[in-house]
Every structure is written in C-alpha cells, then in structure tokens.
Amino acid sequence: MNWQVYALRYALQERFGRDNFLRTSDLHDLPMPMDYFVWVARAGDRSIVIDTGFSAETARKRDRSLLTPVELALSRIGVDPGGVEDVIVTHLHYDHAGNLDLFPRARFHLQDREMGFATGRNMCHSCLRYAFEVEDVVRMVRAVYADRVSFHNGDAEIADGVSVHHVGGHTDGLQMVRITTERGPIVLASDAAHYYANIETGNPFPIFYNIGDMAEGWRRATRLAGDPRRVVPGHDPKVRERYPALEGSNGEIVALHLKPKA
Numbered sequence: 001m002n003w004q005v006y007a008l009r010y011a012l013q014e015r016f017g018r019d020n021f022l023r024t025s026d027l028h029d030l031p032m033p034m035d036y037f038v039w040v041a042r043a044g045d046r047s048i049v050i051d052t053g054f055s056a057e058t059a060r061k062r063d064r065s066l067l068t069p070v071e072l073a074l075s076r077i078g079v080d081p082g083g084v085e086d087v088i089v090t091h092l093h094y095d096h097a098g099n100l101d102l103f104p105r106a107r108f109h110l111q112d113r114e115m116g117f118a119t120g121r122n123m124c125h126s127c128l129r130y131a132f133e134v135e136d137v138v139r140m141v142r143a144v145y146a147d148r149v150s151f152h153n154g155d156a157e158i159a160d161g162v163s164v165h166h167v168g169g170h171t172d173g174l175q176m177v178r179i180t181t182e183r184g185p186i187v188l189a190s191d192a193a194h195y196y197a198n199i200e201t202g203n204p205f206p207i208f209y210n211i212g213d214m215a216e217g218w219r220r221a222t223r224l225a226g227d228p229r230r231v232v233p234g235h236d237p238k239v240r241e242r243y244p245a246l247e248g249s250n251g252e253i254v255a256l257h258l259k260p261k262a
Contacts, residue, residue, distance in 0.1 A: 002043070003161055003180060003181055005041050005188075006040045010038060012065045015031075015034050016029060016030065019206075021201075022211075036064070036095050039188055046085075048086045048087070048159065049084050050177050053095065054066075064095075088108075089109065090188075092140065109150050113172045114173020115140070152175070167213065167221070169213035169217045170191040174217075184230055185224065185230060244258045
C-alpha cells in the first residue's frame with residue numbers, strides 16, 4: 001500500500017551551528033534554527049499520526065516559539081485528533097510526546113526500551129532527564145494502565161506499508177518509521193538525525209544516550225530507505241525547502257511522498 005506522508009511544522013527555535021553538532025563544524029557560528037514537526041501518514045480514510053509535539057505551556061516553559069498548536073496544524077490537512085486510532089511515538093522527549101490527551105481514542109505505539117528508559121534509573125541523572133517532561137511520561141503510563149499502548153521490541157509492522165524500527169542512540173528506545181509511498185519507501189528518522197548535516201558529515205547532534213548506536217542509526221536509516229535522499233531528518237528546516245508545500249499552508253506543511261523539488 002502506498003501512503004501519503006506530510007511533515008507539519010508547529011514550532012521553531014533559533015539556534016546556531018554550535019548548538020547542533022558534537023564536534024566543532026564549519027557551521028559553528030552560523031544561524032541554524034530548529035524546526036519542530038509532527039508527521040501524518042494517510043491512505044484512504046486512515047491517518048496515522050507520528051509524534052504529538054508539545055503544548056503551549058511547554059513552549060512557554062522551555063522558551064520555544066509555538067507557531068501553530070498541533071491540533072490546528074492537524075486540522076489543516078483534515079485530521080481530527082479525536083478520531084485518530086493509531087499514534088506512533090518515536091520517543092518520549094518533550095517535543096515528541098506532549099499533547100497525548102488530544103488523542104482520546106488512539107493506541108500509542110512505543111518501544112519497550114523507551115518506557116524503561118524514561119521511567120527507570122537513567123532518569124536519576126539530570127543530564128538525561130532534562131529533555132523529558134514528567135507529566136508527558138505520566139500520561140503515557142496512564143495510557144498503559146488504560147490498555148492503550150502497544151509496545152514493540154525492535155521492528156514491527158503497524159499497518160500495511162508502515163513499520164517501526166528501533167535504533168536507539170538519541171534515547172535508548174528511539175524508533176524510526178518506514179513508510180511506503182509512490183516514490184519508494186521513506187524513513188522518518190525523527191531524532192536519529194536532527195539535521196541532514198548530522199548524517200552527511202558524521203557529526204552527531206549533542207544530545208545522545210549511546211553515540212555508537214546513533215552513528216549506526218544513520219546507516220540503518222539509509223538501508224531502510226534504499227536511498228539517502230528518502231531519509232527525512234527530524235528537525236531540519238531544509239525539509240520544508242526540499243519538498244512541495246501543501247497548497248494554502250504557506251509552506252508550513254510539505255508532502256514527503258512527492259518528488260523533492262529540484
């Protein structure tokens with residue numbers, strides 16, 4: 001089955017190159033902003049949401065620029081969060097796992113290792129827990145007790161043409177999403193690579209749990225996609241430059257299933 005896949009920008013943070021690489025790079029002193037996305041895979045009447053963004057409250061707390069509340073961004077492509085039945089959460093960091101309450105009917109798809117990572121001994125260390133919001137994690141725990149979470153251990157098929165793949169690195173339980181489209185499989189790398197340049201230069205984003213797993217994840221993303229041009233990083237503004245914009249979205253929503261612009 002071929003799916004349509006959309007990247008929806010909902011927030012922005014101004015940054016410099018020095019913030020986005022572990023090692024000093026040629027981009028060190030240049031502006032290098034970060035886009036925040038949620039993604040939607042759609043086939044017929046079915047929509048699968050990938051990640052859930054963060055709320056206005058979290059934006060204020062963390063000094064992020066919320067451009068469009070996630071529920072409004074979804075409405076612009078005809079997705080009602082209240083009717084979504086499947087949500088893939090790539091990992092539980094604040095910018096990927098907020099707003100869970102927007103999806104009252106959804107089953108959340110998460111790696112076993114991510115739940116263990118976000119609730120276990122690693123969270124005794126501030127350097128590992130600061131990218132998590134405890135209330136987001138608690139909401140996921142409540143979803144577990146409500147029998148609304150499907151845990152995965154490695155690779156798993158969510159629907160015909162949509163699969164998740166454990167990669168780790170950035171967090172212990174990070175998963176990527178592979179989606180079959182008319183132009184071939186694309187891989188939503190999420191935070192396996194924040195920017196194209198992280199992969200292209202072999203220079204990691206400086207938030208990670210296991211740097212070896214992160215580096216291996218770049219290779220795995222390319223293998224799963226079959227072509228490095230079909231790997232989509234998690235936060236790069238260049239995604240919006242490379243892909244066609246949805247009409248009427250002012251460039252805030254782009255179609256990843258369509259051929260990139262020249």
